[in-house]
Amino acid sequence: MSHYYGELAALLTAFFWTATAIAFESASKKVGSLSVNLLRLGVAFIFLSVYAWISRGIAFPVDAGKHQWIWLSLSGLVGFVLGDLFLFQAYVLIGSRISMLIMSLAPPLAAIIGWLALGETLTAKQTIAMIVVLGGIVMVVLERQSSDDNGNGRRMKFSYPIAGILLAFGGALGQAGGLVLSKYGMADYDVIPSVQIRVITGIIGFTVFFGITRRWSNLAAAIRNGKAMKRLLVGAFFGPFLGVSFSLLAVKYTSTGVASALMSIVPVLIIAPAVIIFKEKITLKEVIGAVVTVIGVGIFFL
Template sequence: MIQSHLGEIYSFITAICWTVTAVAFELAGKKIGSLSVNYIRLIIGFILISLITTFSRGMVLPLDASSHQWVWLSISGFIGFVIGDLFLFQSFLEIGSRISMLIMALVPPITALLGFLTMREMITLSDFFGMVITIVGIFVVVLVKNPEGNKFELSRSIKGIAYAFIGALGQSSGLVLSKIGMGSYNPFAATQIRIIAGMIGFTIVFMFMKGWDKLKVDIKNKEAFKPLFWGTLFGPVLGVTFSLLAVQHTTTGVSSTITSISPVLIIPFSIYVFKDKVSPKEIFGAIISVIGISILFIL
């Protein structure tokens, strides 16, 4: 039973990892800013994943990867880590994180569509139903009223919505390209290739933005390092690795749907860490999402 649902289990673990890393990076981002967090997390991630591959594979670098794997995984890392995350964080500034996360819920259907178009992955009726239920639950949780007013946290900024959509498209494309490039290759080594591509990409970004002076100061910020370390461990290292394991054992659409419940899983963390109040609507949305996941597991 467990073997037949390894992909779903790995996807759920990935969702937990994304939840932990989101909280950690929010804490770090308040200290040094999101762009520096993005770059530093990849540097720390590369060091950690290199240690893992050294002990698990006896190789510091993925030198055994084929040219096919290097090309596709590098493209995946650049699109997912750099383009996807860069536009996602910019959308936070334009339209706020809640509506951005709502738009990011489009990742599962986009991923499923890309998986069908590129790899002819079929989606069953029960899979589709589970995806819809899960996404509905996410919508219920993410669309909440502004605590300071009587309006939903929704912006009419076309630019912000476009940024968030590009972020969703970047994550979906990165996941599909990972599956094309990885095949049966070691997930840790595949993650390492993606991180290398992401580091190169963000290096280019910093060169254009001339942000090296600020980065030098941010790296020395001791208060930001602890959450940054844990966020990196659970994000670019464990999170990405489990996401790659997931797509090895299930379709990209199903995997992406399960990992998209992070906005629901983050509720207890928000209560404990940020002392947020949880409304009955948010609890209801969490229950709906759990039902959707159950459908993906059982049917």
Template sequence: MQRVGELAALGAATCWAVSPLAFGAAGRRAGSLPVNLLRLWFALPLLTLLCWATRGQPLPLDAGSHEWLWLGVSGLVGFAFGDLCLFRAYVLVGPRRATVVMSTAPVWTALGAWLLGGERLTALETAGMLAVVFGVGLAVLDRQPRTALPAPVADRPATGLLLALGGAIGQAGGLVLAKRGLAAYPFLPATQIRLLAGALAFALLFTVTRQWGRVVAALRDRRVLGLSIVGTVIGPVTGVSLSLLAVQEIPAGVAASLMATTPVLILPLVALLGQERIGWRAVAGALLAVAGTVGLFS
């Protein structure tokens, strides 16, 4: 099938535009860190069943040391380091500014893929990637709260922006490292390995900080459980699997650029839910991002 990589990247972006709505609602009830751990734990058995149904074996026992090393480190960098930085940035500077910084992920991905894998982009792909990044940034900068939601703790903006940058670099590093471990290995069990590494890292964090009580409290809340499961199916299972399929089929920088359209895709959703109002900058940014996407498909 032609353009399977590009379509997979856009599919991942769509999943990541929807899943934060479920995770956000769950996080407001139970806290972002417990929900972050639960989403990884819930994703593992779902992926195990999916691998069993499609491959005939539930666990990635056919993976060699090369796959375990690169995909495991990818999970640590992307899920543990990247998500930990990003969720903390949400608290310090709020999701709007954090998402703007996260839109630089394609640049870091392309740089990492060039340094580690020797990937080079054509002039049209580079122009399309930059158009997507600037379009996403313009669209997200225009987002304004419509409802009187609690303001983020913004007395440490420098720290928050640095953490958001860490989240962008973590996401980029996770994709580049995953591509090194994928090669001809199927993307579904590869996702299993990445999720396992991230889940174990978060479990270690909760053990060291003695916060397991928060996880137990989240498990006892049926609404948190339901929202977390829905978000898990859409995000860590479907979205992450599609993202690995994308980087397996096309250059990592191109895949990351297409996946960076998530903030644009989420704009109509938050507008329909009454959480944001959309101005002309958001529309212009969305059109620029779409133009960049067309360039990446050319």
């Protein structure tokens, strides 16, 4: 078993991210996605700071250079503020299961952005993997519409609200852009303080947004909602804290490709909790689509 520390850490990461998606969907439906975004970043920053103090002896990223602060701050704005703003609203409209399925587009989108912006190589295998991922998602979100009364032929229609699908895609695009900016911004700097800088920027971004829109009353109401806060704490603990930590362990003890492929199985893992907790009705086509999507992500990394 000791030879599989990395693989085990990657699998645990996938379970942690599944728990995070479920917890944040529940909290967002109770108090709104904006309040959940700001509060969970604050909680995550506390967890990360404690972890940084234990592991590095420095609680805050005071040793970061100008390059790190500029580019990781941009990454935080793109990934946490814009990307997660879209993703958490998608949780409300189409649920975490479909949102996380569409979020599987993040690695291919990151590869495309890296290819365009950083001159990174985009291989034929990765191109095929993108097509497989997209095919799996299309299988889930599109369905044939029966012929109408005028005898017109069958047409394709979306199985879920188009606004929710577009928001989830915006979340995937934001995460992909954030990843590319993070890679450039980190350089040789440690991962945990890099995440801290991104979180700080996210907190500032959402705080400014709340100030402009004057929604502080919504935030206060969210804090007073005990059930929502419990779910938010669970999501912050399993996501930005445990999820990040175990993903780093996975990459340390096994190859990046194997770790990434194992961590990408969230769209399949989330099916059972969606049925049990949210009482969702799931078709065989949706299960197959989720499996195809995960296979596509696996091809992309392996």
